Amino acid sequence: MAASYQIAALGEAVLRAAAGCISASVSGDASVHISSVAPLQTAAGNQLSFLANPRYRGAAAASGAGALVLSAADRRALFPDGVGLGRALVESDNPYAWFALAAHLLAPNEAPAPGVAAGAHVAADATVADSARVDAGAVVEAGAVVKARCRIGAGAHVGVAACIGADSRLHPGARVLSGCMLGERVIVHSGAVIGADGFGFAPLDGRWIKIPQTGRVVIGDDVEIGANTTIDRGAMGDTVIEEGVKLDNLIQVGHNCRIGAHSVLAGCVGIAGSADIGRGCQIGGAAMIAGHLSIADGTLIGPGTLVSRTISSPGFYTGFFPLMTNRDWEHNAAALRHLHELRSRVRALEARLGEGGPKDD
C-alpha cells in the first residue's frame, strides 16, 4: 500500500506528523512527485533521499533523487543558490527525522487482513479483537487479550493472561509469556522472549534452590524489542520497560530491571537484575550493566563498557581495552599485569628526587 505525494504536500504531511517539532522549507523543483525512498546512490526521479552527514555531500551532489532532504549547511554548500538542478530540496533542521516521517507516509504500515489463520491455535477463552490477525502456527493461550489491529506472526506466542496492546506486532516466533503486558504500537521482533523466569537461586549446601519468579514484564507504548532479545519477568515485582524504549537484538534484561522512557540500547547489551536505567539513556553495543545499581537520566555509555557502579551524574562513560596489534597487546598486557608495581616504582623515583607527585590512592 504505497502512496505518492507532490513534494509540497509531502512536506505538509510531515510537519503534521512531527506536530511542529521539525522546521523545513522546500525549494528547487516543486513539481516533483515522490512515491518512495532510496539511498543517494540509487535514487531515481520519483524517490526521496537524505543527506545527514557532510561526508556524503559528493554522493548527494551526484544523486538522481527527485527530492533531497538536508540541513541548511549542506544545502548552502551544495546548492548555494537554492536551485536543485532538477531536484526538490527540503531544507530541515532535522533531515533524518524528516526523512523517517516521510518514509512512513510513503509506505504506511498495512493493517493486516483481520482474522485467525487456519493453523493458528487460539484458546477458547482468549480475546482476540476482530481487527487483529493471528497467523499460522501462532498460539494464543487461555485468558490472553490481543487488542485492535494487532498482528501475531507465524509461530508467535501469547501466554496465559498476557495482554498485547492495540496496533502492536509480534513478528514470527516472538514470545510474550504468561501475564506480561504490552502497551500500544509495540513491536517485538522474531525470537524475542518476554517473560522467561529471572535468574534467582538461593545457595543451600552446595546446590541451588530456585526462587519462584512470580512477577511480570510490563512494557509501555511505542517500545521496539529486537530479535532474540530476552527480558525476564520480575522475581516478585515487575520488570518495567517504559514508553518509547528501543532495544536492539540479542539483549538480555534481567529480572526487576527498569529501563526509563526513550532510552536506546544497541545490540548484545546485557543488564543484570534490578538495574535501574534512567530516561533518555543511550547504551552502546555489548555494554554490560551490573545488577542493583542505577544510571542517571540522559547518560551515554560507550560500546563494550562494563558499568560496575551507580552513575549519578549524567555524562559519557567508556571502558574498553583499545584495539592494537597482537604483538603490542602482548607487551602492553604484560605491563598492565604489573601496573600497580610500576606506579610504586615511579613514586620511589619521585621520592628519591624530592618530587611531589600526585598522591596515589
Place this chain on the structure above:
Amino acid sequence: MAASYQIAALGEAVLRAAAGCISASVSGDASVHISSVAPLQTAAGNQLSFLANPRYRGAAAASGAGALVLSAADRRALFPDGVGLGRALVESDNPYAWFALAAHLLAPNEAPAPGVAAGAHVAADATVADSARVDAGAVVEAGAVVKARCRIGAGAHVGVAACIGADSRLHPGARVLSGCMLGERVIVHSGAVIGADGFGFAPLDGRWIKIPQTGRVVIGDDVEIGANTTIDRGAMGDTVIEEGVKLDNLIQVGHNCRIGAHSVLAGCVGIAGSADIGRGCQIGGAAMIAGHLSIADGTLIGPGTLVSRTISSPGFYTGFFPLMTNRDWEHNAAALRHLHELRSRVRALEARLGEGGPKDD
C-alpha cells in the same frame, strides 16, 4: 494450586524440604497463616517476606508482612526482644533458601493437565508418558521419549530419538534436537537450543570444510537453561552439563564442553569448544571462556572477564577495563597503547639513578 500454612507448620515443611540443611526457629506471633510470598514493601498479613541484606532493614521494620524470615543478626537488630510486632519471625542461618523453599511449598508446581493438545505434532513412534503434556504447535519427532509429568510447551521441539527426563519442562519454543538427553526436573526456557551443530571446520584452499558434528548434549538432573541460550552438540563425543548447573539467558556453550555440577553462569557468557569448567564455579555475566582449557572446581570469574588460559587454582579472577568518563578513557587508553614503552622509560630512570626496580619480564 496455592496452599496455605500456619507458620509453624510451614517451618516444619521447610525443614523437611531442606533435609536438615537449614536451621530455623519461629518466634513472634505463631498464629499467623501464610498463603503466599511478597516483597517487603507490598507484603500483607497473610504473606511471607524475607530480609537477606542488612541494607533493607528499614523496609523490613516497616513491612506489613505476616511473617519475616531473617538472620539472627538482623532479628536481634530489628526485634531485640523477639517480639515481631504482630508478625511471625523466622530466624534462620539461611533466610534466602528458607524463603525459596517456603515459596515452593506455598505455590507448588502444578502438574500439567496430561495429554497431547490438538495442534501438537507427535510422531507415531515417539513415546510420550500418559502423565505428560504436549502443548499446541509442539513437535515430538520419531523415536523421542518424553517421560512422566513433563510439559512440552507450545511450539517446543523434541528431536529424533531425544529423551526428556521425568518432571522436566520445555517452555514455549525451547528446542532439544536429535539424540540429546535431559535428566529429571530439567527446565529449558523459551528459545533455548540444545544440540545445534558445533562450530567445526577444516581450512582447505581458502575455504572451510564442515566437520560433521555427530555427538550429543547430555544434561543432568535439576539443570536450568535460560531463554535463547545455545548448547552445541559434541563433534564426536558429547557436550556434558552436569547435575544442578544453572545457566542464565543468551549463553553460548561450544561443542565438547563440560560444565561441572552445581556451577552457575550468568547471562551472555560465552564458552568456546572443549572447555572444561569445574564443579561449583560461579561465572559472571558476559565472561568469555576460551576453548581447550580447564577451570578448577569452585572458581569465581568476574563479569566481562576473558579467561584465556587454564585456571588450576580456585580463586576469584577478574579482567575488565574499569569504567571512566570518556575523556579520561581517551587519555588513559592512549597511554595504555604505549604502556610497554612507559615501563622501559621507568627502567631507564631507575638505571640512571642506580635504583634496583623489580625485574621486568
Place this chain on the structure above:
Amino acid sequence: MAASYQIAALGEAVLRAAAGCISASVSGDASVHISSVAPLQTAAGNQLSFLANPRYRGAAAASGAGALVLSAADRRALFPDGVGLGRALVESDNPYAWFALAAHLLAPNEAPAPGVAAGAHVAADATVADSARVDAGAVVEAGAVVKARCRIGAGAHVGVAACIGADSRLHPGARVLSGCMLGERVIVHSGAVIGADGFGFAPLDGRWIKIPQTGRVVIGDDVEIGANTTIDRGAMGDTVIEEGVKLDNLIQVGHNCRIGAHSVLAGCVGIAGSADIGRGCQIGGAAMIAGHLSIADGTLIGPGTLVSRTISSPGFYTGFFPLMTNRDWEHNAAALRHLHELRSRVRALEARLGEGGPKDD
C-alpha cells in the same frame, strides 16, 4: 545412510572430493575397511581417527582406530618405519581436512523424504520443489520459493517472497523473513533470525522515529549460520553475507553490513550497522565491531576485542583486558584509572634528569 570403504578407495574418494587440493598417501595395513569416524580414545578397528595436534601423539599411539590420518611429521615420529601396527596410516599435508571429507563420505547427508508434512503451513502461491521437504509446524508464506532438496525443519519460517536455494537446510525454528535470499547449500541453525528490521531511529524531540527498514538479507552459497544468530535486513540497500562464510551461534549482524567470502566468526560476536568485513577474515568469540568501518581481507581479530576503527592493513589485532586475580585487578585497575597522570609524572622525572624519553602524543 552410512557407507563403508576399503581404506585405499576412501583415499581416492577424498582426493576427488578435494579436487586435488590435498595430497595424501596410505601406508600400513591397506586391507582395513572403514565405516565411520571416532575420536582417538574410543575408535575401533573399523573407524577412522585423526591426529592434527602433536599434543595428542600419545593418544594416537594408543588408539584402536583402524585408520589414522596424520601429518608427515607425526607419522615419522610415531611410526618411523611406516608400519601402522595393524592400522592403516594416511599421511597428508592437511589431515584435518582429509578427515572432514572422509567423514562426509562415510556419513553422507541424507536427502530428506520429500513432501510437505501434515501440520506444515504452505501458502497456496508459494513454490516448494517436489524434492524438498517441509516439516510439521513450519510456515512457508506467500510467494516464497523453496528449491530442490531443501529441508525446512519443524517450526521454521520462510517469509513472504523469500527464496531458499537448492540443497539448503533450515533447522527447526530457523527463520528467514520476507524477501531474504539464500544461496545453495546454506545451513541455518535453530532459532537464527534472518531479516529482522535493522536498528535505525531518528531522534526527534526526545523520542525516536523508526526508519522503515526496506532492504533485504542476501546470503551466498555454502554459508552456515549458527543457532540464535541474528542478521538484520538493510535499511534501504541489502545486508550481504558472501559465499562460504561461517557464523557461529548468538552473533549479531547489523543492517547493511557486508561479510566477505569465506570469513569465519566465532560465537557471540556483534557487528554494528554498515560494517564492511573483508574476505577470509577470522573473528574471535565475543569480538565487537563498530559500525561504518571496514576490515581488510585476511584480518585476524582476537576474542573479546572491540574494533573501533577501520583496519586497512591485514594482521592480527587484539584488545582485551588480561585475566588476573581479583586482588591484582583491583590494584591494577585503580592505577589504570590514573595512567595518563603516571605518564606525566614519568615525563617530569625525565625532564628533571635531562633524559629524552619518547615524545608523548
